[in-house]
Amino acid sequence: MSTDFLTGLRAEARAHADLLRPGALDLDRDPGRARDPVLPWRRFAGLPAEYNPDPLRVRGRTAPLDTCVQQVVAFEELARADAAAALALPGPSMSGFVIGDLAGEAQRRRYWEVVGGEGAWTFFGMTEPSAGSGPAGMSTTLGPDGDGFRLTGTKRYIGNGARARIGVVFARRHAGPLGVVATLVDTARDGFTAVPLPTTGLRGLELSELRLAGVRLDAGDLLGRGRSATRQGMWAATRTFHRYRPVVAALALGVAQAGFDLVTGVRRNPGGPARAVLDDWRQRLLGTRALVLAAARTADHDPSDGTLASAAKLRATRLAEDVTTGAVRLLGPGANWEHPLLDKLVRDARGFEFMEGTGNIQRLTLAAGYLRGRLTDVRAA
Ligand SMILES: Cc1cc2nc3c(=O)[nH]c(=O)nc-3n(C[C@H](O)[C@H](O)[C@H](O)COP(=O)(O)OP(=O)(O)OC[C@H]3O[C@@H](n4cnc5c(N)ncnc54)[C@H](O)[C@@H]3O)c2cc1C
Incomplete structure (x- = not known):
């Protein structure tokens, strides 16, 4: 491009x-x-x-x-x-990747007719109150029920959950990492409820809790049917994370840039230490933007490689936190009261640390990628 x-x-x-x-x-x-x-x-x-x-x-x-390249620039x-x-x-957000990887033709039509036709919100239901987003402890189950299934469990911190019409829920069908499957769930089904959670940052996203009280599903709701056990729920979820992390990084970068814009709009001719801080931020914004773009290119080329995506998310998240909290210091006492937008930016920036895996998880992915030699050709990415 x-x-x-x-x-x-x-x-x-x-x-x-x-x-x-x-x-x-x-x-x-x-x-x-x-x-x-x-x-x-x-x-x-x-x-x-x-x-x-x-x-x-x-x-x-x-x-x-x-x-991913177009998305990071726009977002x-x-x-x-x-x-x-x-x-x-409204739109597919993360669940659209799972549909792209796992859905059959009828499921694809069902999903896109709702999302594209009427303009619906969707969700990606992975994280749980007691197990977090790791699959090992996932307790939501998809159990047999006559000629169909019952979906039972709780998902928490699910973006747009309470306003969604349709989404993807990950659930355990068998023990072990290959026992997690993805299901396509209409929120109008009996037994499905979603409630918004009180949050501090990124409040517009309306993080929600999904309560799945034996939601009845049939074979047509199972994503990835007929695929091998290694090409099921966790495979698609991992590829989704690798493709969406650069977008999360781009969102964090946008927040960092907004913090920088706000400070430079208020302090037009800073001197001394303030100028040095702003120069440093300017360089880091440029460097992080290049890294996010490289990560997006890798994600488009090979969604199985999340190394750069983790690096970009780590770097952009830290920058968003540094710039927004640093902006409060630079603008002095009362800055949050005087600039309500800055107060919002500080709160929003914190959200990225947890979204799509914490910094420690990104460091682990980055280290694993480095040891596999995946960072040797970043400039070509
Ligand atoms: C704004 C926002 C939007 C979100 N949207 C969604 C969504 O749409 N769908 C969804 O399913 N979830 C969503 N989440 C949830 C999010 O994906 C998880 O909260 C996130 O992945 C962290 O996982 P966790 O809660 O399991 O924390 P954990 O991974 O359990 O982490 C808890 C703490 O332990 C540390 N830790 C964990 N493992 C290790 C390790 N191996 N080594 C060192 N330290 C470790 C972490 O760094 C962290 O400090 C969202 C969260 C936020 C904040």
Whole structure:
């Protein structure tokens, strides 16, 4: 993809981001406002062409946002206005990757007709209250029930869960790592309830708890049917993480950039130590942007390799925290009161640490990738 095209895409996304900025604090106060998106969301949802009558256009060409590279460029700009609003847009989000990897034709149609047709929110249900996002302790089960199944358990910290129409729930069918399967669940089914959780950062995303009280599923709801045991739930989940982590990194980068914009807007001619801090941030923003783009290129080329994705998420998350908390120090006592947007940025930046795996998990992935020699050719990525 040419640099020229990506520059045009960035400019388009920036123009759209201007629509999000004025409502950022209102959405933070009242996440319910996301139900009425101010953005033409189809342009940013990465919908398949046949379900998207209104794709983003860049210099006369369609930008379908169906690659990680296009997504990181566009979502950084949206996050520079409001990361929570970007995450709260209707669309496939993470569950779309699982559909792409595991769904049969009928399931694909069922999913995209809901998501593309009516404009629905979706969810990706992995994390659990007692087991976190690690599959080893997953306690949500998919048990047999006559000619079908029953889905039982609780998922927590699920983005857009309480407003979603359809989503993917990971559940255990057998013991062991290969016993986790992915299921396609309509939220209108009996036994499904979702409640929003009180949160501090990224409030517009409406993190939710999903309660699955024996939700009845049939064979048509099982994703990955007929595939080998090694190409089931955890395989698709891992590939999803590797492709979505660069996007999370881009969102964190957008928050860092927003913090930098805010400080430089208030302190136009900083001297001495403040200037040195801003110069350092400027360099780190540039370096992190290059790393996020390299990670996105790798994810598009080989979703089984998450090494750079982890590096990008680690670096961008740290930068977002450093810039937003550093901005409070630079602007002095009362900064959070004087600049409510800065207060929101500080809170939002913290959310990225936990989203898609903590820093320690990224370090482990990065170390494993390094030991396998996956970081030798980063410049070519
Ligand atoms: C904004 C946001 C959106 C989210 N959206 C979703 C979603 O849509 N769907 C979903 O399923 N989940 C979602 N989550 C949940 C998120 O993915 C998990 O909270 C995250 O992956 C952390 O996993 P965990 O809770 O299992 O924590 P753990 O992995 O248990 O970590 C707990 C602590 O232990 C440390 N730790 C864990 N393992 C190790 C190790 N091996 N070595 C060293 N330290 C370790 C961690 O660094 C951390 O400090 C979201 C979370 C947030 C904050």
